[in-house]
Amino acid sequence: MADFFEQLGDILFLDIETASLTEKFEDLGERLQEEWVKKEKLIKNTDHGKIEPGSLYFDRAGIHAEFGQVVCVGVGYFQWKKKDKKLIFRSKVFSDPDERELLVDFSSLLEKKKWILCAHNGKEFDFPYLSRRMLIQGVPLPEPLQIAGKRPWEIRHLDTMELWKFGDYKYYTRLELLASVFGIPSSKEDLDGSEVNATFHLEKNLEKIKKYCLRDVEVTARVYLAMNPQIDEMNLEVVQLDDLKKEHKK
Numbered sequence: 001m002a003d004f005f006e007q008l009g010d011i012l013f014l015d016i017e018t019a020s021l022t023e024k025f026e027d028l029g030e031r032l033q034e035e036w037v038k039k040e041k042l043i044k045n046t047d048h049g050k051i052e053p054g055s056l057y058f059d060r061a062g063i064h065a066e067f068g069q070v071v072c073v074g075v076g077y078f079q080w081k082k083k084d085k086k087l088i089f090r091s092k093v094f095s096d097p098d099e100r101e102l103l104v105d106f107s108s109l110l111e112k113k114k115w116i117l118c119a120h121n122g123k124e125f126d127f128p129y130l131s132r133r134m135l136i137q138g139v140p141l142p143e144p145l146q147i148a149g150k151r152p153w154e155i156r157h158l159d160t161m162e163l164w165k166f167g168d169y170k171y172y173t174r175l176e177l178l179a180s181v182f183g184i185p186s187s188k189e190d191l192d193g194s195e196v197n198a199t200f201h202l203e204k205n206l207e208k209i210k211k212y213c214l215r216d217v218e219v220t221a222r223v224y225l226a227m228n229p230q231i232d233e234m235n236l237e238v239v240q241l242d243d244l245k246k247e248h249k250k
Helices: 002-008 029-043 058-061 101-108 126-136 160-166 177-183 192-199 207-225
Strands: 011-020 068-081 086-094 114-120 155-158 236-240
Touching: 011 029, 011 058, 011 126, 011 192, 011 207, 029 058, 058 068, 058 192, 068 101, 068 126, 086 101, 086 207, 101 126, 114 126, 114 177, 155 192, 160 177, 160 207, 177 207, 192 207
Parallel strands: 011 114, 086 236, 114 155
Antiparallel strands: 011 068, 068 086
């Protein structure tokens, strides 16, 4: 149990929300427009039949790092208060109109401590997406995202979806489904992932996206605990920090 608590405090749970680079396909640069049309032709199971070039851009571009952007990064970590026997989950969301500034701020947090990163489907989406956008924006990759040349056991990445697969590599499970089976409150109160692009570009409501992102981080953390039943989370307290970076300033 002591080892579990020691590692738990080193895990940084995270979730990212992304949107298309531009609101309209026509606002993309000419070269990116050409590349998107080629990408569009490869998208399977669209059920659209013959489609007009660029017609899938608004709904699909945000999930591709070459045509999308990170609009916020939610993070959280646990602190165990041994005296009070209380597990505190502290969280924060990074956001900035300038994506590069957002990524620089997030990167500085990753350099403060030897974090283990954890996200749902993080190995296939969050971690590579962040890495690609950092390189595109000219932000040096922080150590936890530097995986080139490392042996598998040297990469400090956890993925709740991978943990739930138990080796069944064709098994995909939504975070919401895991929350449902474990009795964890939903993060989809007033927003769903499919609505983020419209909320960002059309509603201009970044605050709504940030709240949704933080809820996803908390759900991911609770799912991780649920898959480690030796821990009793009845005394879990959630705290949102104004500046999580100061908590780990050396």
